[in-house]
Structure formats: C-alpha cells, structure tokens
Amino acid sequence: MAHRSGRSRRGGDICAIFVHAGAGYHSVNNEGLHLQACNDAxxxxxxxxxxxxxxxxxxxxxxxxxxxxxxxxxGYGSNLAIDGVVECDAIMVDHYGRSGGVGAVAQIKNPISLARVVLDHTTQPLLLKRVPPNLLVAQGATDFAFEQGLSVLPHDALVSPAARERWIKWRSDLKNAERKARQSLASPVSSSPSWADDLNPQQEELVRTKMRKQHTSNMLRGRVEVNNIPATPSPASKHMLSPGSREPNRSTAPRPASLSEAAQNPLINSTQTVPTLASYQDAKEAMESGSSPDMEMSDVDDSSNLLFDGYKKRKKQRSGTRHDGSEFSDSESSGTLQLPSLTPSPPAAELPSAEKRPLPGTPLGTPTLARTSTNLNHVIEHAPLPPEPDQAEMQPENVDEDMDTREDNITDTVGAVAVDCFGNIACGASSGGIGMKYRGRIGPAALVGVGAHVVPNASEDKEKVSVATVTSGTGEHMATTMAATVCSERLYYNKMRGKEGQLESVDEEEVISSMIQKDFMGHPSVLNSNSAGAIGVLSVKKTRDGIYLYFGHNTDSFALASMHSDEDRPQCTMSRSTGNGAIAQGGRCLRYRRKKKH
Structure with a gap:
C-alpha cells in the first residue's frame, strides 16, 4: 500500500468510483463476466x-x-425466496450519513433507485411534523414505489432462467433433506410450506390440478348453487370488456366465469355471473347440440386437458375484467408461484418506450427481446476485458487447482462508493439475499451501519477526513457485529482492538485485517453460530491529501473495480484468498495532483 503523499491539497478537483460484485466464490470460467460487470458499472x-x-x-x-x-x-437474476419470489434489499447513504433503504421489496427492477427515492424523501418535511421514513419494507415499499412513479413489474419479470433452475433444484434438495431428517428422527426440523411437498415439480402441478378438479366435482355432485345467482348475465357483466379490447363487446354475450375461476380468482366478485348446476346442464346440452356452451367443460370433465403439464406445455392464460371495468390477465406459471399484488402496475401509456417491451417470463403472447442467460453449467467464454498491467500483482499465486471446475457461489451484496468533484462521499448496496430465504427476511443491504455506512467529515477537522464502507457476506452476522459501522470508525481513527480489548493506533492495513479477524470472526455471536461467518469489506477514506481504497475478505474471492477522473479505464481485479478462512486484503491510493500556477 502506498503511503500518503507529503503534498497537501484541498480536495474537490478529483472524483472516483469504487465498486464490488460480492464476496463468495467467483468461478474462473465466469471471472471475466464478473469483472466486465464491475468494469461497466x-x-x-x-x-x-x-x-x-x-x-x-x-x-x-x-x-x-x-x-x-x-x-x-x-435485481434481475437474484436468488428466489422459498416460494419462488424475488425479494431485494438496497440502501443509499449520502455524505451527511443520511440513509434511505428498502427491505424485502418485490416487483421493483432496480431497488437501489427506490432506496434513492426514499433517501430524497427523508429530506422533505411532512405535514403535521410527521417524521419521514428512512426504511420501508415488503408491500409498503412496493406501494411507495408506485406512488412515486416507479414501475411495478410482474413477479416473474425479475426471475432469470438460471435463478429459476437453481430454485427448482434447491427446493428438491430441501424436501429430500427434510424427509431424511424425519426418517432418522434425529432432531425436529422446520418443514417447508405444504405447497412444496413433492420433490418433482411436474408431479406437484399434476397433483394440484387433480385436487382442483376433484373439488369442482364434489361441489357439482352436492348440487350446490353459489348465492343462488342465475345463469343469465347480470347487468354489470353486460358491460364487461372483451380481452384485448377497449370498447364493450356488444356482438356476443360475455362468457361467465367458470366454477374454478370463481372459487380461486380474487378478481371475480359477486357482481359477475357464477355458474350453477343449472348452467352446467345447459352447457352440457349445448355441447351435445354443437352450439357454444356458457361454461368450460374442462372444469367438470376428468378427461379434459390439464391446466398444467409440468414444464413441457405452454402456459395457460386467463383474461377477463375486474369489477371496475379494467382488464386483467391471470397467467399460471409452472416455474414460479404467481402471487397477486395489491399494487396495480402503471398504465402502459404512461411508461417509457423501453418499459413497454415484453418482459422475460411474462406470457404476453408476443415475441420477447433476446436476453442473455447464464446456464447452470456456466459459460466458458470470457468477457472481452483484458487484464490491467497491475492486476496480475494482486492475484495470489497459489490458487486452488480445482477452481476452474467449481461453479459460482455468490449469494451476497453488490456495492459502490463514490467521491464527486465537490469532495462529497456516498455509498450504497443492493442484494437479492440468500436463496430459499423466508419471505420478508431483511438482509444487510437494507440496513444502515450493517451493509453501508458513512462517517462524515467534521467541520472542525482540518484534514477533512471522511470514510465510507460497504460490506458483503453473512447478513445475520454482519447485523450482530454492525460490520459497516465498526469498519468505518476503526478506519476513521486508525484504531484496532488490541490486548484486553483496548484500542491501539495502527495503520490502515492492520485496521482492515483486525476488524475482520477480531471484531467479526472473533465476535461471540459468530463463534457460537451454526452459520459460517463470511465477510467482505470495501472502505474508502478521503482526506485533503487523497483518496484511499482498502478492502479485505475471508471468502474465496472478491470482485472489485476502481477508477478516478484522470484514468481512461477502470482497474478491475479478482482478489482471491488461499482458502480456509484466510484473510485477503489490498488497497489503492489516489493522490491529488498539485495545481499548476499561471
């Protein structure tokens, strides 16, 4: 690490950006893709x-x-929760230390943008002296995004093909492990939701379809009429819009909702016609006479085609109208669980042209844009990113021999720290969380002081020192140890925990190493936990003399990139450790240049 320059300089004429793509294991085959992402960012x-x-x-x-x-x-391609939904965390911290965060938020393409909106919202006073929030979670965060004009997408729009396949495999592995645990009776285990009892996803869908058909058949045999509503269309249903049309369909009477739709679809209310046994008899006679029936016989005929046929048949799409006259499309996907959203999506006419394009995994019936997908066996092509001259020096020579055959294992946070031309520092983080997590689980990327933290410069400080830190790793352990806060403050004061818990003055390199080894890995909660203590930290210290990057991690690898305003291209590196919990670290010094006198 380069030492500070003796040339003092008032900061403000140089800007810099530092990013990381998560701590974990980055496969050698995919190293170029990770570094290319950091390079472009x-x-x-x-x-x-x-x-x-x-x-x-x-x-x-x-x-x-x-x-x-x-x-x-x-964002897109994140790990799926246990029920097949993408929930993300993100945070933004400015140079004053103010933060805006969102946790376990779904249906948002870029959670960091929503965190930025929350941060901006905290600076605006509310009526009646209410306190604006700096952290919103779950459906409340999605509703806030819609109110602020951000696009709210379907659930499957954020699910990539690779993430979907990982989820299917993890779900099968989980059920297999639970069955073995129940058989051995070694210890009680927390079971998964009842909808995921089957190991085979195709068989699971067949069982679900059979149960729905049996329920319909039992209702018909019991001669049950729902609310005694006649089979003729009600006045409200006469004005229903036909699918894909903006004008009332006056040429043909609208088809009443089928029995299974009425029983399962919350968008069908009591003002719409629900078929009864009488309408079933009329429909059967109409089928025998060759005319068009008023209800689908597939709801009562066991020999009809299935709604789901594993992953081999196309998705079936139902469409109709809500009680307010707006159209809906209820698509049933065998890959992810479709959950109704309380937040409507913005009208298509109000969206930018880029957002009107079909989204991946959304059955719109039109060709979708080509999207590059990462397969489970992983690509072997390297991204066109030649290594920088100084990158080879930062690579450890003793890399594991089996690294080129292992797959990616990155389940952590991405982050960035920036210094602008005004001398202000800011940082942020974003993450999809761990795979198969509980719905509503909040990760470190949503928490200030855990996933990101800024120590602002004090007005009386002549050195104008400020520090920003972003972290990645095991979120629950980082929350217990307040990883980002501890790292930032240790670096700000150049202190480390020494003997008998006393703080000692050291240089910045020792601060990072000590923080990971003593304050994190040596914390009692981490030592007495069943979860592994993984962490990666990226810290930036800004002074009058320059900008200094320090990073460290105890994971197999850490992907980073840095760039300042006098460089033509970013400097990217894949820092790898020797394994077995060894700490790998490094850094970079960006000195300010002395201005020429005219």
Missing amino acids: AKAAMAVLQNGGTAVDAVEIAIKVLEDREITNA
Missing part, C-alpha cells in the same frame, strides 16, 4: 461524475448496472 458512474453528477448519482447508476446483470445477486 465503474465506467457508467465515472461518466456521471465527470459531467457534474453527485456522488449519490454515481452510486445509483453503478449499482443499477450491476442489478441489471444476471451474473450478480441483485
């Missing part, structure tokens, strides 16, 4: 900084680039 952020953008602007655009890459565990 740094270049996009630097373009913003060089055009007068703030540090918060740069952090947002950098993380948005990483969220849009399927190779990272943030």
Whole structure:
C-alpha cells in the first residue's frame, strides 16, 4: 500500500468510483463476466461524475448496472425466496450519513433507485411534523414505489432462467433433506410450506390440478348453487370488456366465469355471473347440440386437458375484467408461484418506450427481446476485458487447482462508493439475499451501519477526513457485529482492538485485517453460530491529501473495480484468498495532483 503523499491539497478537483460484485466464490470460467460487470458499472458512474453528477448519482447508476446483470445477486437474476419470489434489499447513504433503504421489496427492477427515492424523501418535511421514513419494507415499499412513479413489474419479470433452475433444484434438495431428517428422527426440523411437498415439480402441478378438479366435482355432485345467482348475465357483466379490447363487446354475450375461476380468482366478485348446476346442464346440452356452451367443460370433465403439464406445455392464460371495468390477465406459471399484488402496475401509456417491451417470463403472447442467460453449467467464454498491467500483482499465486471446475457461489451484496468533484462521499448496496430465504427476511443491504455506512467529515477537522464502507457476506452476522459501522470508525481513527480489548493506533492495513479477524470472526455471536461467518469489506477514506481504497475478505474471492477522473479505464481485479478462512486484503491510493500556477 502506498503511503500518503507529503503534498497537501484541498480536495474537490478529483472524483472516483469504487465498486464490488460480492464476496463468495467467483468461478474462473465466469471471472471475466464478473469483472466486465464491475468494469461497466465503474465506467457508467465515472461518466456521471465527470459531467457534474453527485456522488449519490454515481452510486445509483453503478449499482443499477450491476442489478441489471444476471451474473450478480441483485435485481434481475437474484436468488428466489422459498416460494419462488424475488425479494431485494438496497440502501443509499449520502455524505451527511443520511440513509434511505428498502427491505424485502418485490416487483421493483432496480431497488437501489427506490432506496434513492426514499433517501430524497427523508429530506422533505411532512405535514403535521410527521417524521419521514428512512426504511420501508415488503408491500409498503412496493406501494411507495408506485406512488412515486416507479414501475411495478410482474413477479416473474425479475426471475432469470438460471435463478429459476437453481430454485427448482434447491427446493428438491430441501424436501429430500427434510424427509431424511424425519426418517432418522434425529432432531425436529422446520418443514417447508405444504405447497412444496413433492420433490418433482411436474408431479406437484399434476397433483394440484387433480385436487382442483376433484373439488369442482364434489361441489357439482352436492348440487350446490353459489348465492343462488342465475345463469343469465347480470347487468354489470353486460358491460364487461372483451380481452384485448377497449370498447364493450356488444356482438356476443360475455362468457361467465367458470366454477374454478370463481372459487380461486380474487378478481371475480359477486357482481359477475357464477355458474350453477343449472348452467352446467345447459352447457352440457349445448355441447351435445354443437352450439357454444356458457361454461368450460374442462372444469367438470376428468378427461379434459390439464391446466398444467409440468414444464413441457405452454402456459395457460386467463383474461377477463375486474369489477371496475379494467382488464386483467391471470397467467399460471409452472416455474414460479404467481402471487397477486395489491399494487396495480402503471398504465402502459404512461411508461417509457423501453418499459413497454415484453418482459422475460411474462406470457404476453408476443415475441420477447433476446436476453442473455447464464446456464447452470456456466459459460466458458470470457468477457472481452483484458487484464490491467497491475492486476496480475494482486492475484495470489497459489490458487486452488480445482477452481476452474467449481461453479459460482455468490449469494451476497453488490456495492459502490463514490467521491464527486465537490469532495462529497456516498455509498450504497443492493442484494437479492440468500436463496430459499423466508419471505420478508431483511438482509444487510437494507440496513444502515450493517451493509453501508458513512462517517462524515467534521467541520472542525482540518484534514477533512471522511470514510465510507460497504460490506458483503453473512447478513445475520454482519447485523450482530454492525460490520459497516465498526469498519468505518476503526478506519476513521486508525484504531484496532488490541490486548484486553483496548484500542491501539495502527495503520490502515492492520485496521482492515483486525476488524475482520477480531471484531467479526472473533465476535461471540459468530463463534457460537451454526452459520459460517463470511465477510467482505470495501472502505474508502478521503482526506485533503487523497483518496484511499482498502478492502479485505475471508471468502474465496472478491470482485472489485476502481477508477478516478484522470484514468481512461477502470482497474478491475479478482482478489482471491488461499482458502480456509484466510484473510485477503489490498488497497489503492489516489493522490491529488498539485495545481499548476499561471
């Protein structure tokens, strides 16, 4: 690590961006893809900084680039929760230390942008002296995004093909492990939801279909009439819009909702016609006479085609109208569980042209745009990113021999730290969380002081020191140890925990190493936990003399990129450790240049 320059300089004429793509294991085959993502994120952020953008602007655009890459565990392509839904966490912290975060939020393409909106909202006073929130979670965060004009997408729009396949495999592995545990009676285990009892997803869908058909048959044999509603269309249903049309369909009477739809679809209310036994008899006679029936016989005929046929047949799409006259499309997907959202999506006419395009996994009936997908066996092509001259020096020589055959195992946070031309520092983080997590689980990327933290410079400090830290790793352990806060404050004061718990003055390299080894790995909660204590930290210290990058991790690898305004391209590196919990660390010094006198 380079030492500080003796040339003092008032900061403000140089800007810089630092990003990381998560701690974990980055396979050698996919190393180029991870570094390319970091490279593109740094270049996009630097373009913003060089055009007068703030540090918060740069952090947002950098993380948005990483969220849009399927190779990272943030935004699109994130790990799925136990019921097959993508829930993300994100946080933004400005140079004052103010933060805006969202946790376990679904249906948002770029959670970091929503975190930025929450941060901006905290600076605006509310009526009656109410306190604006700096953290929103779950459905409340999605509703807030819609109110602020952000796009709310279908659930499957954020599910990549690789993430879907991982979820199917993990679900089968989980059920297999639970069955073995029940058979051995070694210890009680927490069972998965009842909908995931079958190991085979195809068989699971067949069982679900059979249960629905049996329920319909039992209702018909019992001669049950729902609310005694006649089979003729009600006045409200006469004005229903036909699917795909904006004008009332006056040529033909609307088809009443089938019995299974009425029993299962919450969008069908009591003002719409529900078929009874009488309508079933009329429909049967109409079928025998060759005319069009008023209800689908597939709801009562056991020999009819199945709604689901594993993953071999196409998705079936039902459409109709809500009670308010708006159209809906209820698609049933065998890959992910479709959950109704209380938040409606913005009208298509109000969306930008790019957002009107069909989304992956959404059965719109039109060709979708080509999207690069990462297969489970992983690609072997390297991204066109030649290594920087100084990258080879930061690579450990004794890399494991089996690294080229292992697959990616990155389930952690992506992050960024930026310093703008005004001398302000900001940071942010985003993550899709761990795979098969409980719905509503909040990860470190949503928590200030855990996933991201800023120590602002004090007004009386002549050195103008400020520190920003973003972390990645085991979220529950980082929350217990307040990883980002501890790392930032230790680096700000150049202190480490020494003998008998006393703080000792050391240089910055020892601060990072000590923080990981003593404050994190040596914490009692981590030592007495059944979960592994994995962590990666990226810290940036800004002073009058320059900007200094420090990073460290105890995972197999850590993907990073850095760039300042006097460079033509980012410097990317894949830091790898020797394994067995060894700490790998490094850094970079960006000195300010002395201005020429005219």
